[in-house]
Amino acid sequence: MIQSMTGFGKHVVQLPSKKITIELKSLNSKNLDINTRIPQSYREKELELRKMIANVLVRGKVDFGLYVEITGEETTAEVNQVVVKQYMQQLAKIASGDDLKLLEMALRMPDTMKTDKGDIDETEYESIKGAMVQALTKIIAFRNEEGEDLKKDFMTRLKNLRTLLGEVNKMDPERLDTVRERLEKAVSDLKVDLDANRFEQELIYYLEKYDITEEKVRLTNHLNYFEATLQSKDSNGKKLGFIAQEIGREINTIGSKANYAPMQQLVVQMKDELEKIKEQMLNVL
Known part of the structure; x- marks a missing residue:
């Protein structure tokens, strides 16, 4: 909780x-x-x-x-009569007035009340x-009660992140095919003779640099860990903050490796959902 x-x-x-x-x-x-x-x-x-x-x-x-x-x-407060009388005498020398008016003025002066501070x-x-x-x-x-409202909001954000991650999974094969086609076209435009086997090896190596399988798996684990922490008996906002940082790291890596505009748009949406989580995180004990 x-x-x-x-x-x-x-x-x-x-x-x-x-x-x-x-x-x-x-x-x-x-x-x-x-x-x-x-x-x-x-x-x-x-x-x-x-x-x-x-x-x-x-x-x-x-x-x-x-x-x-x-x-x-x-009451423990009493009028300090000695001080008040001294104020009234001094005020009478400065300006004329009746005793009631002088008393009213004197009571506004410092130290006119004294408190008997007992045990x-x-x-x-x-x-x-x-x-x-x-x-x-x-x-x-x-x-x-406030924590329950926060939890509901976090669960909504987690659901949205999982949905977006699902879209990323569906899009990933198409992304790799597009990247491959783009590279093959760029090489063919050079109009040079290449060893087909060598080119295929280099292409596979290049595509491996854009592989996001590990990031998707780690992101799924972080989302599950965040939810499990929400369901725990203790409230630990700092721990949730650390998990949110790890979630952000995986999202950023997916974005940097995507090299594909539609997937990068999904990454932007994921960052927006995570930012809303971080804003609410500031108020978690």
């Missing part, structure tokens, strides 16, 4: 005085890149939360958000970890 690196997971947990929301969003990336957005009071737990994400998501550009909304009377409540943190597990479960489900 292949898995996409694109996904989204969200879980909300309601505590007596707080609503905690965990959000996870991931996009494709060569490695694991985690960006966090969490309140300052939970920074000491950041590494542990990152580890939870890394153990599950493995690869991708991941945006992790921990949002805390106070829904009860509890994290363990019960609360266990709820956060539980919400994280739920969010990770949801993002994995999302990735699996």
Whole structure:
């Protein structure tokens, strides 16, 4: 089963005085890149939360958000009264105004709020970890659904490649006959006496250089291996990428050996199908 690196997971947990929301969003990336957005009071737990994400998501550009909304009377933020009064006194010297207006201006100044940073409540943190597990479960489900869509697209491309390879197989005898006729005509146009046996030997040697039997066999094997990897239990985008490179190598060799316009047109179509596979491959875990 292949898995996409694109996904989204969200879980909300309601505590007596707080609503905690965990959000996870991931996009494709060569490695694991985690960006966090969490309140300052939970920074000491950041590494542990990152580890939870890394153990599950493995690869991708991941945006992790921990949002805390106070829904009860509890709050850790207080107005820094000393600082606010000093601001109001200074503002009163600069401009006249009523106390309410000065207070409004003062509260916009730096350091007017202070936070009592105490120890994290363990019960609360266990709820956060539980919400994280739920969010990770949801993002994995999302990735699996995206992976199924990718798999269907890959299977379509493989089918198209096999069809085109079948056309190449049908066309190959005609191609060799055409190349042979072209060479014989070119030699006859020279109007020189040649040893028939010698010419036949040279012609066979020349045609062997254009033989694509090995390339067709290897290409068939690579396509089968790609499909088998798609059907495996693990998602391995890098492995599929390596197989796609080998597929491309065989297609390119067939194209360079074809020396026959109709077959080269088929090769162009095969390259187009492979390019679509490579584009989608960037999003496979």
